[in-house]
Every structure is written in structure tokens, then in C-alpha cells.
Amino acid sequence: MLKAPGDQESTPNVKSATETESRARRVPPLLTDPPAPSAREPNFATPRFRDLRERLIQGALRVSAGISILTSFGILFILLKESLPFFKEVSPIDFLTGTTWAPLMVPRDYGVLPLVGGTLLVTGVAALVVIPVGSLAAMYLSEYASDRKRKILKPMLEVLAGIPTVVYGYFAITIVTPGLKAIIPGIEVFNALSAGIVVAIMIIPTVASLSDDAMRAVPKSLREAGYGLGATQREVTVGVVYPGALSGILAAYVLAIGRALGETMIVTMAAGATPQLTLNPLESIQTMTGYIVQVSMGDTPAGTPGYLSIFAVGLTLFVMTLCINLLSFWIKRRYRQAYA
Amino acid sequence: MKRSELFPNNIARRQRRDRLFRLMTVGATSIGFIALAVLITGVLIEGLPFLTLDFLDRFPSRKPELAGFKAAFWGSLWVIGLTTAITVPVGVAGAVYLEEYSGESRFQKLIELLIANLAGVPSILYGMLGLIAFVRMFQDTTDPTYFLGIQLPFGRSVLAGACTLSLLVLPVLTIATREALRAVPDSLRKAAYGLGSTRWQCTRHHVLPAALPGILTGVVLSISRALGETAPLIMMGALTYVAFTPAGVYDQFTTMPIQIFNWAGRPQADFHSVAAAGIIVLLAVLLGMNALVVLLRNRAERSRIS
Numbered sequence A: 001m002l003k004a005p006g007d008q009e010s011t012p013n014v015k016s017a018t019e020t021e022s023r024a025r026r027v028p029p030l031l032t033d034p035p036a037p038s039a040r041e042p043n044f045a046t047p048r049f050r051d052l053r054e055r056l057i058q059g060a061l062r063v064s065a066g067i068s069i070l071t072s073f074g075i076l077f078i079l080l081k082e083s084l085p086f087f088k089e090v091s092p093i094d095f096l097t098g099t100t101w102a103p104l105m106v107p108r109d110y111g112v113l114p115l116v117g118g119t120l121l122v123t124g125v126a127a128l129v130v131i132p133v134g135s136l137a138a139m140y141l142s143e144y145a146s147d148r149k150r151k152i153l154k155p156m157l158e159v160l161a162g163i164p165t166v167v168y169g170y171f172a173i174t175i176v177t178p179g180l181k182a183i184i185p186g187i188e189v190f191n192a193l194s195a196g197i198v199v200a201i202m203i204i205p206t207v208a209s210l211s212d213d214a215m216r217a218v219p220k221s222l223r224e225a226g227y228g229l230g231a232t233q234r235e236v237t238v239g240v241v242y243p244g245a246l247s248g249i250l251a252a253y254v255l256a257i258g259r260a261l262g263e264t265m266i267v268t269m270a271a272g273a274t275p276q277l278t279l280n281p282l283e284s285i286q287t288m289t290g291y292i293v294q295v296s297m298g299d300t301p302a303g304t305p306g307y308l309s310i311f312a313v314g315l316t317l318f319v320m321t322l323c324i325n326l327l328s329f330w331i332k333r334r335y336r337q338a339y340a
Numbered sequence B: 001m002k003r004s005e006l007f008p009n010n011i012a013r014r015q016r017r018d019r020l021f022r023l024m025t026v027g028a029t030s031i032g033f034i035a036l037a038v039l040i041t042g043v044l045i046e047g048l049p050f051l052t053l054d055f056l057d058r059f060p061s062r063k064p065e066l067a068g069f070k071a072a073f074w075g076s077l078w079v080i081g082l083t084t085a086i087t088v089p090v091g092v093a094g095a096v097y098l099e100e101y102s103g104e105s106r107f108q109k110l111i112e113l114l115i116a117n118l119a120g121v122p123s124i125l126y127g128m129l130g131l132i133a134f135v136r137m138f139q140d141t142t143d144p145t146y147f148l149g150i151q152l153p154f155g156r157s158v159l160a161g162a163c164t165l166s167l168l169v170l171p172v173l174t175i176a177t178r179e180a181l182r183a184v185p186d187s188l189r190k191a192a193y194g195l196g197s198t199r200w201q202c203t204r205h206h207v208l209p210a211a212l213p214g215i216l217t218g219v220v221l222s223i224s225r226a227l228g229e230t231a232p233l234i235m236m237g238a239l240t241y242v243a244f245t246p247a248g249v250y251d252q253f254t255t256m257p258i259q260i261f262n263w264a265g266r267p268q269a270d271f272h273s274v275a276a277a278g279i280i281v282l283l284a285v286l287l288g289m290n291a292l293v294v295l296l297r298n299r300a301e302r303s304r305i306s
Helices: A017-026 A047-089 A092-097 A113-144 A147-162 A165-183 A192-216 A220-228 A233-244 A246-262 A265-270 A288-297 A305-336 B011-050 B053-057 B070-101 B106-118 B123-135 B158-182 B186-194 B199-228 B231-235 B256-264 B269-303
Strands: B145-147 B150-152
Touching: A047 A305, A047 B070, A047 B106, A047 B123, A047 B158, A047 B199, A113 A147, A113 A192, A113 A233, A113 A246, A113 A265, A113 A288, A113 A305, A113 B011, A147 A192, A147 B011, A147 B199, A165 A192, A165 A265, A165 B011, A165 B199, A165 B256, A165 B269, A192 A233, A192 A246, A192 A265, A192 B011, A220 A233, A233 A246, A233 B011, A246 A305, A246 B123, A265 A288, A265 B256, A288 A305, A288 B123, A288 B231, A305 B106, A305 B123, B011 B269, B053 B070, B053 B269, B070 B106, B070 B158, B070 B199, B070 B256, B070 B269, B106 B158, B123 B158, B123 B231, B158 B199, B158 B231, B186 B199, B199 B256, B199 B269, B231 B256, B256 B269
Parallel strands: none
Antiparallel strands: B145 B150
16 A cells, blocks of 8 residues: 555554555655645644544544444344344254244244255255356356457346346246246245246346356466367367366355345245245245244234244354355455466 | 377267357356346336326325325435435445555454455345344334434334445445545556645545546445345335325335335235336336436546546
């Protein structure tokens, strides 16, 4: 970072001290003579006033940057604090290993596995659809499309990521589900398959666009080496470019899966409200997010275990997405070392 | 490995496979566009008959042909206006600190990691944060008390909704703004420092104006996201049936996505058409915002000294 005239000495940088110094030497020293005071207005340009103002502004900027710390720990703190009373009544082991989720009717059961299973089923369907579709689309954008086509197609594809999820939910129940019913007559009105497919459509741009970036970062010389050995374009794409960009592509998959895990409106509207452990995507299920919406829209009295359970479910979801995020950071860090 | 295994000699077959593969990639790319086209056509066919001028001027009703979007439309404008007012200064300031002030510090590394993680936290969890931190302010009731004319806790108000959405989209804006700031050449800063300007003077008068087009893109990206969000607002208790428009920041509200969700969930088919009409309005507003930013950005780019 460049050093500015009037910087406070206590600036907490200097990791690469030599570099900062050599750059600072190129910057002329602070002009100590203040400009001549104007007759009309008081002189605010004195070094003292300027230093004070600089310090105040820097403080304000620092506070703004620190909001993310507050938000992160705020979410974690609130989830822990609110689910604590729940875990006083329901043991965490029963919660995490129970296979029946029936918090709103007697006999009550608080086994979260059906909700986790529902979330994973929808995410699984979405991943099965989006990984081939998104990867192939990325291969087209990066290897086959001309620069002009790519410049038009990529932003258009990214429109898909900007459509509100409630619109996708509507799409799922009014168009995709009836369409699936025409092909598979036995499918239930609310089902994991339709929700999963629509979630997949939503995250196509995430996978395609990030994988395209990763594949374009593969050096041209590798492709040329492939062609030099007599490979066809498909053989180069599948055998050289895709493996060469694999870590970036994996990071894109992981990011997309993280978005599918936390997706709320599509699964609430299309996947149903029947918590059950099943691998059959044609059945109605309930996801963690779907349950949270159901309770917060209903009239479960605040303070009861039924209501507090949403915070325990939220905490479970938070831990799952945190693991996914950490995985993607880890992959990305490895990727950076690949073609620097 | 034998040579014949590495690249088999039957070139005609390999080229046939190549053509097939190319078709597959084209097909995969078009799936997204086909879905988009089907979605938009479906919504238009369903919704257009219900989309009258009156639609924006009526409150919700139990009869689909009388149902209107007024409360949701104005509710969304209130929430989004306030969200913008909170998000833009805070997000840009945070990004400026990280790019122009902090240098490579531990504080910066921590924040970078947290922002990247926050961008991946499901939006409904922000709704929980909003419910506890803003709607209830860690109390058991939402009965308002007043402190210096500020109502505490915020209750299920426009203000609480806007604060929640701001926290949700801050990472988006911060990441985009940082990228815009990083693209400003160092020569600009060197010139400003060389003339004796302080760090803030340089940032305010040179770096921020140069980064403005990129920042504007980030603003629209984050505000569009806030405009389409449903789950966190439902979580924090925004209403689904509202027959008034907010008159102040402490009023209760509903928004367009929530109203659409409500209509789409009803059993009568006619309400699905009303939902489609609502979707047309929502998408039109989003499209308008994005078009506006393209205009603004072109203008900012033209007036910039390159």
C-alpha cells in the first residue's frame, strides 16, 4: 500500500516493510508549510486540523469495515443463545440422531435427521443436474464460443442468478411440477425432484461462470501441447483444460452446493411440508429452511420448544454451510498456487 | 502406455465424437436460456390479463379479480429506499478502509475471511438475526419504548426490515466496491500524494470518482438482491396481509416478494395468475433498476479522465 503524506505513524500495516519503504521514498515528504490563509474563510488546512479530520475519518471507515465482524458473531451468538433453552429440554444427541421430526403435534419428536435428509435430497438432485449442465456450459463458453458470443452469452446467463427466488418457486409449482407430472404420473404434487431441478437452474450461472473463469486461466501453452500431440478439441477440453482447472471448478461446485443448501423459497413452495427420511425424490419432503419458514409463518407461541426448535435447526444449517464455505476457501487457496 | 492407446488412429470416429460433444455443450448452455424463456413466457401468459393500472392501486382482497399490489409495491419501495440509505455509505466505507487504509494487516485478513463466509450464509439466518437483534432487541416483547425519539425495539417495522436486508447485502456491496477500488491505477494515488494530499483527500477526490462506475454496479447488484429477498423478511415477521401503505419507518409492511409468495401459495388457480401479475411488476422494477445503472455507468465512464 502506498504511504500518504500525513499518515499516522501507528498505521497497522508494515508487513512488507522494505516494500513500503522503497515506495514511500518515491513519494515526496509532507508539505509542512500550510497554504496561505484565505481572507474569506477560516483556514482548515492547518496540519493539526487535517490530522484530526484524517483520524476521525479513518476511525469511521474502520468501524464500517468492522460491521462484518459484528454480523458474523451476532448470527452465531443468537443461534447459540436461542437454541440453548431448546437443548435444555431436548438432548442434543436425541436431536442429532433422532429419525422422526414431529415438533408441532403430540407425541412430540425432535429428531432433525428427516429435515437434514430433505435438504440433502434436494441439494443432491440439484447437484446431479447442475454439475454436468454447468460444466458443459462452461466448456462451451471457455473453449468453443467466440469472444463475441461469450461476451453476450455470459451476462445473459448471469441474469438467471438475479431472478428472485420467489419467482423460481412460482416457476416450480406452476410449470415444472405439472410438466414432471405429465412424464411421471406417480409424482406427488409437492416433491423434491421439482424443487431440486429449479434450484439447479438457479445455480447454473454460479457453476458455469466460475468454471469458465477457471478454465480460461489455464495457460494456452497447455492446449497447444495437446494439439501438438494430435488431440482433437474435445480431447484437449476434457483431457487437458478441465483437469488443469479442476481446483477452480471444484470451488465453483462447492459454492453452488452451499447456495442450494441454504435455498429457502423454492423448497418451501415446491418441496412440501412432510418431514421424512427418504431417498425417493418423487415424494413430498421438508427441508430445514422450509421448516423454519413454516414455523415463523404459523402461530406457534414464542418460547415453546416447538418455536425454539427453529433456532436449533438454524444452528445446524449454519454449521453445515460453514463447513461448505471452509471447504471452498481451502480449495481456492490451493488453486491460487496453481498458475500464479 | 502404447502409442495406439494414447491417441487411437481412427480419426473419423474421434471427430464424430467431437461434433457430438460440441452439440452437448451448446445444448447445456441453452438449457439455462430455455428455462429463462419458459419462465418469462409462462409468467406473461398467466399474469398479463390481471395486470391492469388498477392492480397497483388496490389493496389485497379475498377475490382474485379485486386483489391489488399497492401495499406490497409501496412497502418494497420503503424498505429498499431505507436499505439503500444504510447499505451504500457503510458498504463503501468498509471497502475503502480495507483497500485504501488497512494495508496487509491481521484485521484486514480476518474481515476478508468473515465477509467471504457471510456471503455464503443462508439468507434465512439473517432473518433470525433481524428478529432477535432489531425486531425484539433481545427482549421478550415488542412493546415500544422511546429513547431520544427513537422507538426501541424496532418491532416488525420497515426500519427493522431494512436493517436486516442491509446486513444481508453488505458483503455483496463490499466485495464489488473493493474490486472497483483495486482497478484504480496506483499512478493516480501517487500523483495526489505527490501534490501533498492526505489519504482521505486522495480517496475522496480521486480514487472514489475513478471507481464510481464499478461501485454503482455493486450498488445495483446488492439492492436488486435485497429487492428480491423473501425468506429473511418472513422470518423476522413481515406481514403477508397488509391493507395499508407505510407512512413512516416504524410502520409494519409487506413487500412484493412476500405478497407473491402469499398469492402463489393459495389453492385457487386465479390467485396464481395474480401472483404472475405481481411477478411481472417485480421483474419490471428489477429490469428498470439495472437499465438505470447501465445508463449511469456509461455517463460516469464518459466523464472520467482516462
